[in-house]
Amino acid sequence: xxxxxxxxxxxDLWLRCSYHLRFAFPPGAVFMNALLxxxxxxxxxxxxxxLKGIDLEVAPGDFFALLGPNGAGKSTAxxxxxxxxxxxxxxxxxxxxxLDRNPEAVKGCIGLVPQEFNFNQWxxxxxxxVNQAGFYGIPRKQAWIKAERSLRQLELWDRRRExxxxxxxxxxxxxxxxRALVHEPRLLILDEPTAGVDIEIRRSMWSFLTEINLxxxxxxxxxxxxxxxxxLCRNIAIINQGRxxxxxxxxxxxxxxxxxxxxxxxxxxxxxxDELGDYRWQRLDEHTLEVEVSRGQSINGLFQxxxxxxxxxxxxxxxxxxxxxxxxxxxNASRRRDAQ
Amino acid sequence: MTRFTSYRIAFQTILTKEILRxxxxxxxxxxxxxxxxxxxxxxxGHLIGERIGEMDGVRYIDFIVPGLILMAVITNSYSxxxxxxxxxxxQRHVEELLISPVPNWxxxxxxxxxxxxxxxxxxxxxxxxxLLFSDLDIRSFxxxxxxxxxxxxxxxxxxxxNAVYAKSFDDISIVPTFxxxxxxxxxxxxxxxxxxxxxxxxxxxxxxxxxxxxxxRYGLLGVTDIPIGIALAIILLxxxxxxxxxxxxxxxGVGVKS
Numbered sequence: 001x002x003x004x005x006x007x008x009x010x011x012d013l014w015l016r017c018s019y020h021l022r023f024a025f026p027p028g029a030v031f032m033n034a035l036l037x038x039x040x041x042x043x044x045x046x047x048x049x050x051l052k053g054i055d056l057e058v059a060p061g062d063f064f065a066l067l068g069p070n071g072a073g074k075s076t077a078x079x080x081x082x083x084x085x086x087x088x089x090x091x092x093x094x095x096x097x098x099l100d101r102n103p104e105a106v107k108g109c110i111g112l113v114p115q116e117f118n119f120n121q122w123x124x125x126x127x128x129x130v131n132q133a134g135f136y137g138i139p140r141k142q143a144w145i146k147a148e149r150s151l152r153q154l155e156l157w158d159r160r161r162e163x164x165x166x167x168x169x170x171x172x173x174x175x176x177x178x179r180a181l182v183h184e185p186r187l188l189i190l191d192e193p194t195a196g197v198d199i200e201i202r203r204s205m206w207s208f209l210t211e212i213n214l215x216x217x218x219x220x221x222x223x224x225x226x227x228x229x230x231x232l233c234r235n236i237a238i239i240n241q242g243r244x245x246x247x248x249x250x251x252x253x254x255x256x257x258x259x260x261x262x263x264x265x266x267x268x269x270x271x272x273x274d275e276l277g278d279y280r281w282q283r284l285d286e287h288t289l290e291v292e293v294s295r296g297q298s299i300n301g302l303f304q305x306x307x308x309x310x311x312x313x314x315x316x317x318x319x320x321x322x323x324x325x326x327x328x329x330x331x332n333a334s335r336r337r338d339a340q
Numbered sequence: 341m342t343r344f345t346s347y348r349i350a351f352q353t354i355l356t357k358e359i360l361r362x363x364x365x366x367x368x369x370x371x372x373x374x375x376x377x378x379x380x381x382x383x384x385g386h387l388i389g390e391r392i393g394e395m396d397g398v399r400y401i402d403f404i405v406p407g408l409i410l411m412a413v414i415t416n417s418y419s420x421x422x423x424x425x426x427x428x429x430x431q432r433h434v435e436e437l438l439i440s441p442v443p444n445w446x447x448x449x450x451x452x453x454x455x456x457x458x459x460x461x462x463x464x465x466x467x468x469x470x471l472l473f474s475d476l477d478i479r480s481f482x483x484x485x486x487x488x489x490x491x492x493x494x495x496x497x498x499x500x501x502n503a504v505y506a507k508s509f510d511d512i513s514i515v516p517t518f519x520x521x522x523x524x525x526x527x528x529x530x531x532x533x534x535x536x537x538x539x540x541x542x543x544x545x546x547x548x549x550x551x552x553x554x555x556x557r558y559g560l561l562g563v564t565d566i567p568i569g570i571a572l573a574i575i576l577l578x579x580x581x582x583x584x585x586x587x588x589x590x591x592x593g594v595g596v597k598s
Binding site for chain 2: 044079082083084085086103104105107108110112114116117118119120121122127131132134135136137138139140179
């Protein structure tokens, strides 16, 4: 499971392409979205309008990020798709199945990893997964085989006889993923799957999710860790106050950034430099420099400018996550629009 | 795989899960009714009953056997479903069922099946205890079994509705304490309603438990205070009404969906 998310992406281009062709364009079939939301609205009994008519399309095989601040409507949208919340109006389609007309077909396509633990904590780990398979009509013998595979993938097989309550927080999160995958869903929805999980487990979850996405499972991810969305997802929607504020590919979205700030560690003493060409910069301390690279400028140019001044870069990092920078900018713009 | 096979597997899964749940905690679920009933037999049947003599032409200890068995069945069928379904709401693992392609009638059948299974096991345990104190000579096995099963289903359904509406643990104990227990005690478990003054006899006829106890007593002893056809019709009517209402609640997501 230990593998950097990006490495699988580079190595398995053929697998990814063949997958897309297989699911996106099956012989004789018209194009079908993994998820389609049309004018989806939800008003709760207390009058709170959680969704104000959202439209969303997720292509088969996508790794899709659904982002937004707390209370934006992400969990409500996920709740409606997974039949935990009743919609007020609008249309939901999963792989061409309409939620109103054929809820069982929709449910059969989806695996859900919710935000909060929602299993019987007193049941043994394996039983939780096997029972879930049973709810999907998988016979018990076959359910055990699938549960074993699922639990082994998530490194929980050795704990199968223990009550779920005895697992650590990270293990419980992995148990929910194992449970969601036991019936081999075509669409996996993860609602903040790495919340409260340490960085090591988070990274191993990232590579596992990348792996199953490459094998063909469409994934929709909500998360507050924006670097997670940036490194895993190809497409993104930002939801704010019940409306879609942005819906595009991750690449196109990140291209919207006008400038990026980098923090560089420099081997030499920085007190002796007083200019850096066209780059806007500031000295953070004697060996640390913050530089802003605008859209027309290049990082190569920055390195050249530093080299010309006899400065050697020992390390470099983004001052702020790029997606985070955009996300905050968009939310502020959306709030300003609403205020007007 | 046919749709029917999927539903059957889902039903079996819910039922097995329910049976394992109450078997895991058998000290809380299966043992207490046997002990309580033994105490009833010792105190009411043996010590007090000997002074009472006969009721409706049978020994008092034999007269109370059907009521005591049915009382245990009613309480356990009800409390199994109410506590299990409310716990699944409280711990949110009811979501496992709501997101999966299990129709609501299968969910309901699974939970009611669990209540029935506990009712049957407790009924067997209590009957075994009663055999230590009385000589049971079953008049109609088919009738006894039918009333036994139907009553268990009826109260399992009632427990389900209670669990749907319950928002706290208090809510699942209010109905058993303030409704179910009085109805059962006043439902002719320990006495024949023919002993009551006319007015109270009429009031007693409004108690549905009376019909079940009498129908069951008829099956076991051949004595009853009320026509058994009416008793059976009332039980079936209640089952139909409660099933329809339970499905309505599930279809509308009452208590389980926002």
